[in-house]
Amino acid sequence: MKFDTSGLESAAPAFGAPSLLGDEFSAAPSFPVPNTTDFDGFQKEAIQMVKPAKGTTTLAFIFQGGVMVAADSRASMGGYISSQSVKKIIEINPYMLGTMAGGAADCQFWHRNLGIKCRLHELANKRRISVTGASKLLANILYSYRGMGLSVGTMIAGWDETGPGLYYVDSEGGRLKGMRFSVGSGSPYAYGVLDNGYRYDMSVKEAAELARRAIYHATFRDGASGGVASVYHVGPEGWTKLSGDDVGELHYHYYPVTPSTVEQEMAEVAGA
Amino acid sequence: MARYDRAITVFSPDGHLFQVEYALEAVRKGNAAVGVRGTDIVVLGVEKKSTAKLQDSRSVRKIVNLDDHIALACAGLKADARVLINKARIECQSHRLTVEDPVTVEYITRYIAGLQQKYTQSGGVRPFGLSTLIVGFDPHTGIPSLYQTDPSGTFSAWKANATGRNSNSIREFLEKNYKETSGQETIKLAIRALLEVVESGGKNIEVAVMTKEHGLRQLEEAEIDVIAAEIEAEKAAAEAAKKGPPKET
Numbered sequence: 001m002k003f004d005t006s007g008l009e010s011a012a013p014a015f016g017a018p019s020l021l022g023d024e025f026s027a028a029p030s031f032p033v034p035n036t037t038d039f040d041g042f043q044k045e046a047i048q049m050v051k052p053a054k055g056t057t058t059l060a061f062i063f064q065g066g067v068m069v070a071a072d073s074r075a076s077m078g079g080y081i082s083s084q085s086v087k088k089i090i091e092i093n094p095y096m097l098g099t100m101a102g103g104a105a106d107c108q109f110w111h112r113n114l115g116i117k118c119r120l121h122e123l124a125n126k127r128r129i130s131v132t133g134a135s136k137l138l139a140n141i142l143y144s145y146r147g148m149g150l151s152v153g154t155m156i157a158g159w160d161e162t163g164p165g166l167y168y169v170d171s172e173g174g175r176l177k178g179m180r181f182s183v184g185s186g187s188p189y190a191y192g193v194l195d196n197g198y199r200y201d202m203s204v205k206e207a208a209e210l211a212r213r214a215i216y217h218a219t220f221r222d223g224a225s226g227g228v229a230s231v232y233h234v235g236p237e238g239w240t241k242l243s244g245d246d247v248g249e250l251h252y253h254y255y256p257v258t259p260s261t262v263e264q265e266m267a268e269v270a271g272a
Numbered sequence: 273m274a275r276y277d278r279a280i281t282v283f284s285p286d287g288h289l290f291q292v293e294y295a296l297e298a299v300r301k302g303n304a305a306v307g308v309r310g311t312d313i314v315v316l317g318v319e320k321k322s323t324a325k326l327q328d329s330r331s332v333r334k335i336v337n338l339d340d341h342i343a344l345a346c347a348g349l350k351a352d353a354r355v356l357i358n359k360a361r362i363e364c365q366s367h368r369l370t371v372e373d374p375v376t377v378e379y380i381t382r383y384i385a386g387l388q389q390k391y392t393q394s395g396g397v398r399p400f401g402l403s404t405l406i407v408g409f410d411p412h413t414g415i416p417s418l419y420q421t422d423p424s425g426t427f428s429a430w431k432a433n434a435t436g437r438n439s440n441s442i443r444e445f446l447e448k449n450y451k452e453t454s455g456q457e458t459i460k461l462a463i464r465a466l467l468e469v470v471e472s473g474g475k476n477i478e479v480a481v482m483t484k485e486h487g488l489r490q491l492e493e494a495e496i497d498v499i500a501a502e503i504e505a506e507k508a509a510a511e512a513a514k515k516g517p518p519k520e521t
Contacts, residue, residue, distance in 0.1 A: 121371075125379060127412075133371035140370060162411065 055224030057109045057186030057215055058088055058099040059194060060155045060166055062179045065204045067157040067164045067234040069097050070211035072186065072219050072247070073227035075104060084227035093118055094135060102151035102171065114138045118245035131158040131165030135175060155182045159234050182206040185268040186218030186225035204233055208242050216254065219247040243268030245270060275285040281399060291399055292392055295423035297347075299435060300399035302347035303334070306434040306442055306465050307405040308450075309418040310458030316345040316406035317466040319437065330372045335480040335490065339364040341409050342377055343480060343488045344511075347436025348402030356400055360384050377408040381419040381427050389425025399423045409484045416484075432461075438469035463494045463496065464503050472500050 022271075036042045058071040071088035074081060088100040090111040096118070100107035117137050121129040129137075135156040136258045142152060152171040159165070168183065180198060181192040192213040202210065208231050215229040230244045259267070276509075281291040303320040318334040333437045335345045338360050346353045367375045375383075384404060401423040410417065420435060421427040432450050434442035435506050445468050453461055459481055470476050474496035482488045 102335060125376065129371070133373060136372055218310065 015267055030095050035243070045173050054101040054151065054153050054184050056088060056101045056184035057182065057190050057218035057222060057225040058101050058155065058184050059180075059182035059187070059190050059211060059214055060099060060157045060165045061181070061194065061198060061207075061211070062205050063198075063200055063202050065202070065207060065233070065235065066159060066212045067097075067166055068204075068207045069099060069155070069157050069232045069234065069239075070215050071099055071230055072215055072225040073230065074219070076224045081226070086227070087230075089230055091239070092134070092156075092158075095128070095160070095234070096131065096156065097234060097239050098157075099155045099183065101153035106150050106152050106171070107154060110138065110141065110150075111154070113141070114156075128160060130160040130162065131156060131167065132160075132162075132177075134158065135165075135167035135169050139169045139173060142169065142171050146173050155181050155183060157234050159236055159238070164234065173266055182214070182218075184218075184225065186215075186222035189218040189221045190214040192261035204235075204242075208233065212243065212245065212250070215253075216247050216250045220251065279395050280397065289392060289424070292424045295399040295401045296403075299348040299403045299423065300437065300439070302349070302402070302436045303332075304434065304436040304438055304442060304466065304469055305345045305347045305405055306432075306446075306462055307345065307407055307418045307420075307430070308432040308446070308453075308458055308462040308465070309407070309416050309430070311452060311454040312416070312483065313455055313458050314343075314409075314416045314418060314482045315459050315462040315479065316343060316405060316407055316482075317462045317477055318345050318347075319466065319470045320476050320478045322475065333490075334478050335488075337488050338380060338406075338408075338486050339374060341374060341482075341484075342380060342406065343408060343410060343482050345403050345480075346402045346404040347439075350402075352400045353402050353404075356384060356387060356402070356404070359387060374411040376410050376412075377406060377417040378429075379416050380408075381406050381421060385421040385425050385427040387425075388421060388423055392423070392425060400479060405433065405435060407482055409482070411435075414484050415480075432465070434465065441443070441469055442466065459491075460499060460503065463499050467500065467503065472504065474500060 033039065033059045034042055055076045056072060060067060060069040069089055073084060073086045073088060075083040086104065090098040090100060090108065092098050092111055092115045097110040114134060114137060118129045118134050138156065142150060150171040154165045154169050156169060166178060166181065168178060168181045180194060182194060194210065197210045211231050212229050219225045219229070226247055228244050229247050229250060231238050231242045233242050275476035281289055284290055303321065306317045308315045313513045316335050323332065335343060336357055338344055338357065342364065344357060350514065360380055364375050364380060367379070388400050391397050400423055403420060406419045408417060409415065418430050418433065420426055420430055420433050432446045434446065442465050445465050449461065459479065463477065463479060466477050477496060479491040479496055480488055481491060
């Protein structure tokens with residue numbers, strides 16, 4: 001199908017008598033295009049193909065005791081698991097955490113860059129930067145690189161003068177303030193568990209257990225998530241790492257195997 | 273085109289930047305301006321040269337807002353002031369946009385002072401010929417501040433200060449009479465200081481007051497007259513008291 005160039009032609013031939021000379025000037029250069037009936041849809045698909053999927057599960061939520069942040073630790077390249085021990089919770093400074101989803105290099109680099117900016121802000125203004133300010137700095141940077149292929153889906157969690165703060169920031173330049181977020185391919189599964197079990201008045205222990213379970217369930221069903229479920233807590237004094245449990249072990253912790261009668265018999269026979 | 277990159281502000285053999293010092297001279301010729309910090313209020317007062325009959329006095333406001341919680345008064349070249357004030361206003365909004373927080377008084381003072389310094393170390397430009405008095409409240413702590421900048425780009429915080437014509441006399445007066453005040457007392461102190469060097473009356477001074485709740489408020493001429501009259505009465509009473517007792521003994 002030849003590209004429809006009628007819109008690109010100048011208005012002159014419309015009222016002048018069409019002449020050989022006029023046609024030559026007004027015809028726009030044509031170029032080969034893919035054989036498809038839906039060119040716009042094709043373009044969209046092409047863009048989606050190069051956009052890297054965010055194979056991970058990260059979550060964070062605000063409750064009465066501060067902010068709980070949790071993530072898995074698997075890195076995948078298509079069907080190949082490239083690592084089971086990736087640190088997806090990045091320590092920006094002693095009172096702020098960032099989560100990693102999307103391109104690992106992009107997330108690591110820009111979080112370190114954000115840490116530098118936060119420190120410079122502290123030195124210049126003699127006060128810590130707010131979570132609002134830090135997330136806005138990151139969002140502005142990512143927006144300026146919009147369309148250039150950065151892949152970042154991060155949550156900035158921290159505790160500042162106004163209390164606990166949680167923002168979701170992504171490489172499209174979006175920035176959202178919220179109480180609960182989950183990012184990554186495992187996020188639908190994590191949301192199911194998180195939204196079901198969430199109460200604002202949970203204790204730190206209860207909140208940590210909820211975060212751990214949500215990550216575990218996401219790793220159980222999502223192939224791109226796995227490894228170790230890390231849970232961090234951000235309180236008024238800063239963040240602390242609460243736990244890092246292998247999700248395989250967590251599975252048997254939640255669903256211990258009770259030997260059935262057949263297995264018991266076999267064990268007895270073997271012993272005799 | 274060829275010569276515009278040459279620096280105008282260069283060191284003299286004995287370490288002076290004469291252009292900056294000449295700029296300070298321009299400031300010394302400008303209108304007197306005074307600023308006083310109270311515990312819950314900050315006051316700016318500026319000497320008003322008598323406005324021409326046909327001039328619309330409202331178009332020559334000398335005390336301006338940089339943001340809801342920050343105001344500025346200056347002494348020196350008014351045209352330079354306009355440029356500096358516009359840049360500062362943009363910076364106030366830019367800061368709000370990038371970190372979702374209003375500027376602190378110290379931040380915007382540092383910015384203005386930085387601008388003034390830049391123009392003493394760039395090619396083809398001259399320093400700004402003005403000193404500014406910047407007042408405001410910290411958006412987080414609510415503490416009032418008063419800062420002063422000068423053409424060299426230095427800045428510092430003050431409890432009370434003056435700049436422009438006769439600033440030395442005003443400063444001496446403030447040093448003798450300053451104490452921690454609040455509300456109306458602070459306004460009176462500022463006006464008393466200004467009236468040391470300016471002819472009495474609401475016509476000759478412009479006073480603006482900033483509080484945390486109400487922002488910047490320009491005082492009406494009538495209000496200033498009332499306060500000026502009070503001050504005169506107090507002065508007269510003090511004079512009489514001085515002369516009084518010796519006679520009776």
